Amino acid sequence: MCSQQVLNAEKEGHLASLRVSIQETVMSVDFQSCFIYMLLCLFSIVCYTLVFKKPKDSRGCDLPPSPPSLPIIGHLHLLLSSLSHKSLQKISSKYGPLLHLRVFNIPIILVSSASVADEIFRSQDVNISSRGAAAIDESLVFGSSGFVYAPYGDYWKFVKKIIVTKLLRPQVLERSRGVRAEELQRFYNRILDKARKNENVEIGKEATMLMNNILCRMSMGRSFSEENGEAERVRGLVGESYALAKKIFFASVLRRPLKKLGIPLFKKDIMDVSNKFDELLEKILVEHKEKLDEEHKDTDMMDVLLAAYADENAEYKITRNHIKSFFVELFVGGTDTSVQTTQWTMAEIINNPDVFERLREEIDSVVGTSRLIQETDIPNLPYLQAVVKEGLRLHPPFPLLTRKFQEWCEIKGFYIPEKTFLVINAYAWMRDPDSWEEPNEFKPDRFLGSSRLGQEDEREEAQKYIPFGGGRRGCPGSNLASVFIGAAIGVMVQCFDWGIKGDKVDMEETFEGLTLTMAHPLKCTPVPRSLSFL
Numbered sequence: 001m002c003s004q005q006v007l008n009a010e011k012e013g014h015l016a017s018l019r020v021s022i023q024e025t026v027m028s029v030d031f032q033s034c035f036i037y038m039l040l041c042l043f044s045i046v047c048y049t050l051v052f053k054k055p056k057d058s059r060g061c062d063l064p065p066s067p068p069s070l071p072i073i074g075h076l077h078l079l080l081s082s083l084s085h086k087s088l089q090k091i092s093s094k095y096g097p098l099l100h101l102r103v104f105n106i107p108i109i110l111v112s113s114a115s116v117a118d119e120i121f122r123s124q125d126v127n128i129s130s131r132g133a134a135a136i137d138e139s140l141v142f143g144s145s146g147f148v149y150a151p152y153g154d155y156w157k158f159v160k161k162i163i164v165t166k167l168l169r170p171q172v173l174e175r176s177r178g179v180r181a182e183e184l185q186r187f188y189n190r191i192l193d194k195a196r197k198n199e200n201v202e203i204g205k206e207a208t209m210l211m212n213n214i215l216c217r218m219s220m221g222r223s224f225s226e227e228n229g230e231a232e233r234v235r236g237l238v239g240e241s242y243a244l245a246k247k248i249f250f251a252s253v254l255r256r257p258l259k260k261l262g263i264p265l266f267k268k269d270i271m272d273v274s275n276k277f278d279e280l281l282e283k284i285l286v287e288h289k290e291k292l293d294e295e296h297k298d299t300d301m302m303d304v305l306l307a308a309y310a311d312e313n314a315e316y317k318i319t320r321n322h323i324k325s326f327f328v329e330l331f332v333g334g335t336d337t338s339v340q341t342t343q344w345t346m347a348e349i350i351n352n353p354d355v356f357e358r359l360r361e362e363i364d365s366v367v368g369t370s371r372l373i374q375e376t377d378i379p380n381l382p383y384l385q386a387v388v389k390e391g392l393r394l395h396p397p398f399p400l401l402t403r404k405f406q407e408w409c410e411i412k413g414f415y416i417p418e419k420t421f422l423v424i425n426a427y428a429w430m431r432d433p434d435s436w437e438e439p440n441e442f443k444p445d446r447f448l449g450s451s452r453l454g455q456e457d458e459r460e461e462a463q464k465y466i467p468f469g470g471g472r473r474g475c476p477g478s479n480l481a482s483v484f485i486g487a488a489i490g491v492m493v494q495c496f497d498w499g500i501k502g503d504k505v506d507m508e509e510t511f512e513g514l515t516l517t518m519a520h521p522l523k524c525t526p527v528p529r530s531l532s533f534l
């Protein structure tokens with residue numbers, strides 16, 4: 001072989017090894033990209049399944065979209081978070097106003113916009129007129145003899161009729177006006193007393209006494225005595241019931257599977273509070289019955305319920321537990337809602353001095369400075385009404401409303417299976433930027449006709465505003481509550497200037513119990529104005 005041939009052979013050999021190494025490199029590059037490609041595919045499938053794919057029900061119809069969930073527990077963590085209304089609001093602004101969630105295998109529909117909720121209230125009012133089963137049947141606190149968890153049926157209709165005719169009918173409200181005026185005067189006296197002693201006032205505590213006394217005197221003709229500690233005991237029990245709220249909610253949602261497994265979730269905690277209420281109310285019922293027998297009266301709600309209990313031919317045969325549950329729910333549901341609204345609204349007023357000044361000017365010009373404001377003044381005080389409405393819009397005591405679909409239905413083209421829980425995020429709904437201008441700002445003017453954007457009609461406004469819920473299970477006490485909250489705010493603005501620690505009231509929220517409350521309860525120092533009746 002000549003030297004040229006040797007050279008060529010070497011070259012060939014190099015080229016061959018180069019080819020092999022290039023081939024190997026290409027193969028390895030192909031394999032890597034193929035691997036990356038496969039990973040991307042897998043990732044996309046997971047994303048699609050978790051985020052975009054609409055879950056299907058057993059009939060193969062589309063359920064509303066569902067945000068990513070955790071294995072086994074589903075979306076439980078969102079509902080358990082301490083500010084669940086906010087975590088749900090965040091999820092809805094990302095994934096849409098109508099979502100399908102699950103807690104274990106229990107389906108929940110989450111609604112966060114006015115248009116979707118309005119469609120549900122309009123087309124499904126009867127279908128969603130039950131809240132599901134009570135957590136613990138025998139409990140007086142939201143148990144199955146109560147009104148709040150009563151299915152839409154004969155018992156619910158019977159009690160609703162009593163509430164409307166014996167507590168809230170205009171003639172009855174007129175008769176009980178004296179009671180509210182007396183309690184308002186006592187509320188004012190207590191604040192004045194503290195102002196003169198230069199003491200702080202805890203607005204929530206004062207408002208609790210006011211609202212509790214009003215509701216008790218209106219419904220059972222007496223208030224709980226402050227002297228023998230009875231009132232403090234009731235306030236304590238109401239507080240304990242609030243603390244149980246989340247437990248009651250989960251025990252009620254998970255009731256069926258847990259029952260099958262024989263797990264009585266939170267039963268001991270719930271029954272402890274229920275038993276204490278039972279003891280207290282049994283005593284009151286006995287006293288009331290004796291008084292009724294002596295005086296042959298038939299006026300307040302307790303009289304009517306006791307009469308129905310004793311009447312063999314009553315329209316609905318009620319038990320003693322029905323009566324006790326009714327009062328427990330009235331104290332628990334009616335008091336704190338009004339107390340929290342008073343507290344939040346007062347905090348907003350203090351943080352907005354221009355609102356305070358305008359409110360005082362309105363009260364001075366309508367009521368004058370020679371007498372205390374009364375609830376009969378409220379229809380003539382549109383700005384005060386707007387302030388209370390705005391307080392309720394920003395701080396609804398019940399940020400989440402819960403119901404249950406009894407039958408399957410279709411909403412916005414999606415299939416909703418029967419027995420699905422419905423959670424309406426009233427908080428998100430009333431801060432929806434598509435419905436409200438500057439939704440997070442305290443602007444009572446938005447409720448004054450002349451400045452309403454585009455002059456929306458009343459129906460449109462009602463559609464956007466749901467602190468009292470909606471449909472036939474909406475709050476029956478809304479008008480009464482607005483009146484006594486308005487009167488309480490009116491007294492505080494008419495008669496006192498208010499000092500606070502620091503420049504602004506801390507508006508941090510907490511939602512550990514039944515209602516949305518201030519994480520730092522409002523404490524401030526009243527300074528009496530120089531008014532002729534002070």
Ligand code: HEM
Nearest residue numbers: 148334337338341398467468469470473474475476477481
């Ligand atoms: C600011 C005060 C109040 C607020 C924000 C409020 C809010 C609510 C809300 C959101 C509901 C549930 C509605 C739904 O599911 O759609 C409700 C139910 C109820 N409220 Fe009120 N409430 C207040 C005061 C009162 C008062 C003073 C009473 C008593 C007279 C009362 C009695 C009731 C009753 C009995 C229910 C149950 C209705 C049913 O299940 O059919 N509320 N309330």
